[in-house]
Amino acid sequence: MIYSSGSFVFLCTFVGDSTKTKLMKVHLIYFSATHTTQTVCRGVAQHWGKEIVEHDLTLEGPAGEVELSEDDLLVLGMPVYCGRIPELATERLASFRGHSSKAIAIAVYGNREYDDALIEMAQWLEAHNFHMVAAAAFIGRHCIFPAVADGRPDAADEGKMKDFAEACRPLLEVPVDAIPRVAVPGNAELPPYKRSSFCPVPTDQCTQCGTCAANCPAGAISPEDASVVDASRCLACGRCIVICPVGGRQFAGEAYEQASLRFTAAYSARKEPVFFLPEM
Ligand SMILES: Cc1cc2nc3c(=O)[nH]c(=O)nc-3n(C[C@H](O)[C@H](O)[C@H](O)COP(=O)(O)O)c2cc1C
Ligand code: SF4
Ligand code: SF4
Structure with missing residues (x-):
């Protein structure tokens, strides 16, 4: 075959x-x-x-x-x-x-x-x-x-x-x-583990519903206040962004925007x- x-x-x-x-x-x-x-x-x-x-x-x-x-x-x-x-x-x-x-x-x-x-x-x-x-x-x-x-x-x-x-x-x-x-x-x-330096941040849309905190694989988001994130635990996995019903989280900042442009140009094929x- x-x-x-x-x-x-x-x-x-x-x-x-x-x-x-x-x-x-x-x-x-x-x-x-x-x-x-x-x-x-x-x-x-x-x-x-x-x-x-x-x-x-x-x-x-x-x-x-x-x-x-x-x-x-x-x-x-x-x-x-x-x-x-x-x-x-x-x-x-x-x-x-x-x-x-x-x-x-x-x-x-x-x-x-x-x-x-x-x-x-x-x-x-x-x-x-x-x-x-x-x-x-x-x-x-x-x-x-x-x-x-x-x-x-x-x-x-x-x-x-x-x-x-x-x-x-x-x-x-x-x-x-x-x-x-x-x-x-x-x-x-195997090479040593590496991690991303990016971590999603809350937007003005956040209603503090707690869904992202309950679904964060790393327990990085405070269940009491979703704007409080332990960046040292964050995997940059993006789950909080896709799970939020109102667009309450996003990757943001100048360093992220620049990296995004470079990465997208290099790896879109x-x-x-x-x-x-x-x-x-
Ligand atoms: C911290 C981190 C590192 C990643 N590193 C790579 C990588 O080395 N190569 C790659 O092609 N994609 C990389 N990705 C992208 C993921 O492999 C890709 O989005 C995958 O589809 C995520 O799977 P999931 O939807 O099951 O979470 C990385 C994603 C994260 C969060
Ligand atoms: S899921 Fe969205 S709206 Fe709910 S707490 Fe998280 S960021 Fe805020
Ligand atoms: S990106 Fe992943 S690990 Fe980081 S706060 Fe969001 S859900 Fe948690």
Whole structure:
């Protein structure tokens, strides 16, 4: 079979062990402040027609340990923050374990680059007893500079989600031992975490309803007064902006406006999703 995505083409022929395995459940584990990662994970998984269990880590991790069975499939979806997956998401992932379970890694990035996010996910999966059988990088609207990749994932991306799901479908039925771990690009020695210096500020429209404080992944906004923000905790994730019903928050300031102009000029050329599938 030949799968293609943009300029990436992978050959994949299934030989050897023809024993079929029964897939129990598809677990989606994701962190998704502005919903693009969630949209991609759901958009891929829906095509398999299996029972889906969602673990949304955006606001909190699970209450206790969660172990997936060897017959479960994990779809791990992470946004790219400064070339890696968010540190807070990694903290919230700590309670999950596999049982030689198959896993698919999906990185969603804002049309600049996904850098080391997929290799970081591959390392996490291996360390937590998952077997990464496929991976992909999709594009989502940039949550700090929203003119970049605005409207994505779009209809064309939905088509790529279906293509990726179909490319993965045979892997769901092959015993895990018959599938080589898939290789992804990136630096095996991960660089230190970096963070954005931007943090949204309240506008005159704010009615102090408290919705943004209740939905901030980092607990950076005061529940008593939404104009009080602990910038040292802020992830710049943009969730408070998209969740506010009245346009009560925005990125602002001269430094932000200048950075936005530079970033938009540099990274507006459309990028396409890429898939990584095992050679068998
Ligand atoms: C702190 C921060 C750093 C980011 N770094 C990158 C990056 O390195 N490359 C990139 O293309 N997009 C980057 N983005 C954009 C996000 O990856 C993108 O908007 C993604 O779709 C957000 O996912 P979500 O909607 O699930 O929150 C960054 C966003 C934030 C908040
Ligand atoms: S959600 Fe909007 S209106 Fe409500 S407190 Fe936050 S900024 Fe203000
Ligand atoms: S205050 Fe910062 S961390 Fe909290 S939702 Fe807004 S951008 Fe995200």
